[in-house]
Every structure is written in structure tokens, then in C-alpha cells.
Amino acid sequence: MLPKIQGQTVGRKENLASQQIVEDHLKNILKKQENQNYKAWKTPYAPKNPHSPFGDFPREYLPKEKANQQKVIEPVHETSQNALITNKYQGTHQGTGGRTSSQLQKKEEYRPAPPKAGAYDQRTISVSDFRRYYDRGDLPIKVDHQGSVNRIIWKISPEQLDYHHYLPIFFDGLREKMDPYRFLAILGTYGLLENGGNKILPVIPQLIIPIKTNLNTRDPSIMEVQLKVLQKLVLSGEMVGEALVPYYRQLLPIMNLYKNRNSNLGDFIEYNQRKRVNVGDLIQETLELFEQTGGEDAYINIKYMIPTYESCILN
DSSP states (O other): OOOOOSSOOSSSSSOOOHHHHHHHHHHHHHTTTTTTTOOOSTTTSSSOOOOOOBBOOOGGOOOHHHHHHOOOOOOHHHHHHHOOOSSSSOOOSSSSOOOOOOOOOOOOOOOOOOOOTTTTSSOOOOOOOHHHHHHHSSSEEEOOOOOSSOOOEEEEEEESSSHHHHHHHHHGGGGGGSSTHHHHHHHHHHHHHHGGGSGGGGGHHHHHHHHHHHTTTTOOOHHHHHHHHHHHTSSSSTTEEEEEEEEGHHHHHHHHHHHOOEEEETSSOOHHHTTTOHHHHHHHHHHHHHHHOOTTHHHHHHHHHOTTTOOOOOO
């Protein structure tokens, strides 16, 4: 039986996919005050979208500027060695004239500040398998546009699906930033977890790579979605929390990095608490759920990977 979890708000009904759409509209409204437009998928880290529903145009039909435009994003940790070079030009003193001497004190060489490690910088978001399967029409799901809030329609009941095939694909789509991929991936994942029952436990090993890939993007919006889905996952069935314990070494390092990543607002109000989009708070909630559902060995494994974590059961 699952342990009784008190003081948690995980079980409340929230439409995470619609919340992401509303957040994008709100950020766009705020950006317009600065004469800018905000679109979540227009970032150098997100995969580029096709030119049309039928794919990209041939290269010879593109304008010359776009055809020759190739953006190369160099991570900070790869260019840090170049930043250490102070001056590439050094005098060779190979002339025929004599050298001059001076009593003037030599100026100190310019030493740039040490480069940042870039631990919290976003990483490039790879194209998910969910997008490829959805564009190909291989997923039994579509958007229902009835009513004020969009929903999803399953062409086949979730109970009849092969979870070994579909659940990892939906988890992989959680890092999408463009609708309808993001909308369908989030609601589809929630639908599979709610109706999975005993089918979820055998699929846990196949979910580790998509979860780790999503967290390692270090994009706050993607991490928030993935952490909420992780909370839903450990509560979706018995023994699921214990099945995740052997994989803490893959999942917890990125949580250790962002565990104390909170906003120091002093005595101001943090309105993100209502939306549950604070990464530090979500990681703390997730770790407490891991400990409560992971059995006897959960706390010692969490403590090994995250030394600053304090038990919510023993204390």
C-alpha cells in the first residue's frame, strides 16, 4: 500500500498543459511593453520547426540569406579556454634596427575575468521522438477543440495501449516548447499514468533516459513540467517509487544543482507559489515524495547524492 502523504498538494487537479499556454500568453503581453514578442519556441536552444506542414523547402528555393544562414552555438564551457588568451600578438624582434630602452614602468597586462562555468546555462534541446511520431500520424491521440479549454481525444483507450512502446515516447515529448506537441505530450502522459495501473511498473527502466534528457536541458519551464510528472509517476501505482531508487544516480545530480535555486525576494510576495513554477520548491517536494514512496533505502540514497537534503520522515 502507498503511504499516507500529508501536507502535499500533488493530488489536486491541475491542467498543466493549459497552464503552460497561459504562461506563454502572459509573457508575450509583458514583452510587448518593451516592443518585443515572446515565443517560447523561438530560442536558439530549441529545435527548428519545419517551413511548412509538408516539411522544409528545397535549398535552391530559399532566399540566399536563409540558405547561407547557419547558426553555430558554442557552449560556454567549450569557449572558456579561448577566453584565457590575453594577447595573441607578440613582438618577434626580428628587425635590423637596435632595440630601444625606457625607464618608464611597464604597464600591467590586461587580465580578463575568469570565464563562467555555465552550470546553469541552458543546453541545446534535441528533437524529441514524440514530434517525429506525431507528424507521421503514429500516435493514437488528437486535440479536441470543444469548449473554452482544449482537451485530448484518444483514438484507442489508454488501457489497451502497449505501455512499453508509448509511455517512453510521451515522456520524451515533455521537452517540447511548441504546441500542439507540448500540449499533447503533457496531457497524454497524465492520461497514461492515470489509467496505467500495473502496466507502469515494468516500463520504469525505459523512462530514465527521457527523464534525464529533459532535466539536463536546464530549461526552467521544461524542468517544472518534468518534476510535476515525476510526482505524478511515483503516486501512480504501488512499488513505482521503490523501482526508481536504483536510478537516483542518473536523476538526482541535476536536482542537487538546482535544489537551492530559489528567488531571494526579502519580504516581497512570490506569486509563483500559486502556479507551482518555482524549481527549488518543486525539487524539494519531489525529493520528499521519493523518500516517502521509495522504501527503506530511499533516504540514504538521496542523502548520498544530495548531502544537503534533510529527511521529512526521520525529523
